[in-house]
Amino acid sequence: MKTAWAMAIATALAATSLSAHADKKAVVQKILSSQQEALDNMSRNVAEQPARQLAGGARNIIVQTVPEEKREATAKLVDVEIKKYLEGAIPAVRASAAKLSSSVLSPIYEEKFSEDELKQLQAMLDSPVLKRYQSLLPEMSNTLLEKVVADARPQVTPKLQTAENNIRAILEKASGGKLNQGEAKPTAKPAGKK
Structure with a gap:
């Protein structure tokens, strides 16, 4: 039993x-x-x-x-x-x-x-609230991103330009001047007769 x-x-x-x-x-x-x-x-x-x-x-x-x-x-x-x-x-x-x-x-x-x-x-x-929140995330993110970029641009742009210039100089040196070959180089003016 x-x-x-x-x-x-x-x-x-x-x-x-x-x-x-x-x-x-x-x-x-x-x-x-x-x-x-x-x-x-x-x-x-x-x-x-x-x-x-x-x-x-x-x-x-x-x-x-x-x-x-x-x-x-x-x-x-x-x-x-x-x-x-x-x-x-x-x-x-x-x-x-x-x-x-x-x-x-x-x-x-x-x-x-x-x-x-x-x-x-x-x-x-x-939840409808979560779905609404998720649908607003792209708009909220883009709005914040625009403001952050605008606010940070004055501090970041000079740093970016410095980095770009330094990297360009490094690459120019490493390539033996080949980076600027396609760019017009200033030509020397012929010396005038005295």
């Missing part, structure tokens, strides 16, 4: 535990679903970072080595290649994030949060 009672209690506890675990998994899946936009943005940023580096490097090379009359056309060709890259890279990174987010993030949520905490987190993520 005691064995049957113990077995019934163990079965009930196991069923409760499985039910609680299933509930916790369901809450985690809701949290992951509500984070889809953030995952998409992260994916876009991951794919765009190398494109920004490529564009910056290409821009420098175009300015330094391409004849002025060919720069615009060359820049357009580079833009086409970068767009092709992004058209393939963004969906690939997004698919990878979608595929891995559940298997990577679910165990972390399940381990680090109780079911009650997960429910609170889900409620917070679904």
